Amino acid sequence: MSNPENYTVGWISAVSMEYVAAQAFLDIKHDEPEYVSSNDNNNYTLEAIDNALEKKPRLRKKYKRPNPSTDRLYRSGVTHPPEDESSCVAVCSDDPESMIPRSDRTEDEDNPAIHYGRIASANTTKYKAYANSLAVSTVLLDIDQKAVLARLEGEVAAGASFDSRAEEHNPTCLPNTRVELLHQVSGWALDPGSEAVFWLNGMAGTGKSTISRTVARDFARGGHLGASFFFKRGETDRGGMARFVSTIAADLTRRIPAIALHVKDAIDNDPAILRKTLREQFDKLVWHPLSLIQPNLPNLGPIVIIIDALDECERENDIELMFYLFSRAKNLSTTRLKIFVTSRPELPIRLGFKAIEGKYQDLILHDIPQPVIEHDISAFLEHELARIRAKYNASVEKDRRLAGDWPGPSNIETLVKMAIPLFIFATTVCLFIADRRIATPYKQLKKVLLPRAGGQVSQLGSTYLPVLDNLIVGLSTSKQEEILQEFRNIIGSIVILASPLSPSALARILDVPRDDVEGRLDTLHSVLNVPLSAETPVRLLHLSFRDFLLDPEQRAGNAFWIDEKQTHQAMAGHCLRVLECLRQDICDIKAPGTPRSAIDPRKVHTYLPPEVQYACQYWVYHLQSAGIYAGDCEQVHGFLKRHFLHWVESLSLIGRARESVHLIEALQSLYKVRPTP
Structure with a gap:
């Protein structure tokens, strides 16, 4: 020093x-x-x-x-359209009447200066307001932005925004597909007289999330995107609303710098706001800051918030709360707030929209005329199969190459008829055909087109069974049963996890060799997002794969059917086994009262690896999902007697201390004493 x-x-x-x-x-x-x-x-x-x-x-x-x-220096009434990249002279003209005259400077006067501090707002002229808003967004209120984001980033749902790393490789609509639909959504957003909420609903696999990503991308390019939240069941922070408001507030602060000061003031005035009810969080961190935006800011058009897959929000009362937030969107007088929502037409969501009837616009995907859907799926298949053909032909000798017109118009027409109205069928089929680990594209396509024995198969069955059948085709009955049991243990665990795990962490929590996990995943790249690294989480490509495997109606006819409650019960047992490693001061801090912020995260990760962190957070969830079994009480009671304080300490070390209260309440509810009948 x-x-x-x-x-x-x-x-x-x-x-x-x-x-x-x-x-x-x-x-x-x-x-x-x-x-x-x-x-x-x-x-x-x-x-x-x-x-x-x-x-x-x-x-x-x-x-x-x-x-x-x-x-x-143009007068405040002269606006350069943001989408026009031409020079100002070409667009705004060089008419002296359009400009503010300024005197020449001498060489001595022409020295820049750096000023530290904050420029006060000036509302006396449009130019001053505009100049201040530019300063806010580029330099000065950047301090407010950084301060707000520093406070909110730890409360943001990882991967929930459309441009997050988790969404990076997910598709958007191909050119010349969904044309009328995208035009309708754009027109709704830009129309000052339209309803504040647009609900795009459709059955599983009809392409809702692909449309959401496309809409988000287009509005971001046009400067109208305020925030986005893509719900995803089985992803810790994306499966509920615990971090919904903080994520939306952070997105808005990042994209609309003018609200940074107002969000900062809300947090300063109530530092505990992120622990308050979601309704209060929304009012103070989103609605009120948006209401304070100056309506005369240049180029301030509609602000669009995109909420994808609302049906994947796991708690019905959270979905009900969302409709309270929707109902307030139209009440903003200074800002045109628009909310674009996608979901399946599940009952809680239908009831919620019924309650705000007349205050939203909707479009039902599976009601779009069949010729339009047929055109879009056909365009997708032609594009993807041509790409598969080109990639395959570039990697093999000339005599092995696919024909230049492969797979041919008739095969594409057959695939289109099999797919309608499910885009997920077309996507999964293309991933399956492209998977060289199994066979050539030619052979893979033949498997898809092969008529299935046993009569009528559901569309999801037609989508996923060609992929799954490869696991057991040609094997003896005993070997098939061995493979199916391993499938239920490994893949069944993946589809019911509360948060994705890496292959190595999953192997440790299931107590099986990592090679077994990776070997089972090797032939499932067309239905699972299998990472290159064994330390990166495995994710479902689409929730409909989970739906197909867990559907009770498929139990008799689907050899790959998974008993959801039984799998949750097994996972709860695995979690409790893993947690036997807990002990006092597990991270060897040796200083009671040390704030978590002062502890090296690498040390926490070393002593509490991913499978232990997962078990700490979700063993109660798996017990709840499994239902009450006679053997649970003794196992749970024994664990709590040995490790209750160690468990709470570990939750604190991984930043989940607040959740311990809810977990304890859930246990009390699950095992409360019931009167004898």
Whole structure:
């Protein structure tokens, strides 16, 4: 540490948000203090504000005033359309009446300066308001943005936004497909007189999420996307609404800098807001900040929030709450808030929309005229199969290549008829045909087109059974049963997990060799997202695969059927077995009361690996999903007697301490004493 006498300003930050903002002002980082008391839990940052212009004189040249012939300051009423990339002269003209005259500067006057601090709002003219909003979005309120995002990022649902890493490789609509539908959605969003909510509903596999990603991408490009949340059952933070509002608020703050200050004020005024009810969170972090946006900001059009797969939100009362949020969208007077929702037409959602009848616009995917669906599925199949043909032909000798017109119009027509109205059929079939681990595309296509024995098969059966049959075809009855048992154990566990696990973590929690898990996954790439790394989670490509395997009506005719309750029961037992490793001070901190923020996350991961973290969070969930069995009480009671405090400590170490109360309440409800009949 440098001489303390060199520091002239001391800034004490009471909250982390202010601490982040303070650091944004500083340029030169110094060493940390040489000595801090072991009882001192504060964080210290020693830095200085540098004179950037003296340090980098080239900045003067780079940022001096441009040549007068190119330096035009237009009046506030002149707007350059955001989608037009032409020069301002071409679009906005060089008419002196459209510009604000400015006097020339001398060389001595033409020196840039860097100012530290915050520019106050100025509402006296449109130009000042616009200038301030630009400053907010690019430089000054960037401090507010960073402070808000620093507070919210830890509460954001991982992978829920349309442009997240988890959604990166998921498809959007091909060109010249879904044309009328996308045009209708765009027209709804841009129409000031349209309803605030648009509900796109359709049965499983009809392409709702692909449409959502396309709509989100298009609105993002046009500057109208405010936020997005893609629900996904079986993904911890995406299967419910616990982090819905914080994710939407973070997205809005990132995309609409003008609300950053208002969100920051809401958090400053109520630091516990993220622990309040979702209704209060929405009002303070979303609705109120949006209501404070100045309506005269240039180019402020509709703000669209996209909510995909609402039916995958696992709690019905959360779905009911969502309709309260929908009902408020139309009440904003300063902002045109639009909400685009997709879901299956499940009963709770139908009832919710019934309650706000007349306040939403809807479109039913499976009611779209069949010729339109046929055209779009045909276009998709032609595109994907041509890509498969080209990739295969590039990898083999000339005599093995597929014909230039493979698979031919008649085969494509047959596949289209098999698919209608399920896009997921077309997607799965293409993934299956492209999977070289099994056979050539030619042979794979023949398997798909082969008539199935046993009469009528459901569309989901036609989608998934060609893939699954490859696991057992040609094997003896005893070998088939061995494979099916392994399938139920490994794949059955994957489809009922509360949060995805990697192959290595899944192997440890099931207590089977990792090779067994990876070997079972090798031939299922067309129905599962199987990662290259054994440490990356395995995910379902589409929820309909889970639906197909767990459907009670398929029990008799589907050899791959999975008993959901039995699988949950087995997983609960696996979790409790894994948790026997828990002990006091499992991370060897040796300092009771140490804040979690002061503990190295790598240390937590070492002592609490993914399978242990999963078991800590979800063993109660699996017990609930399995129902009450006679043997549960003794096993659970024994675990709690040995490890209750260790379990709560571990939840705290992985940042889930708040959930321990709900888990204990769930256990009490599950095992409460019932009167003898």
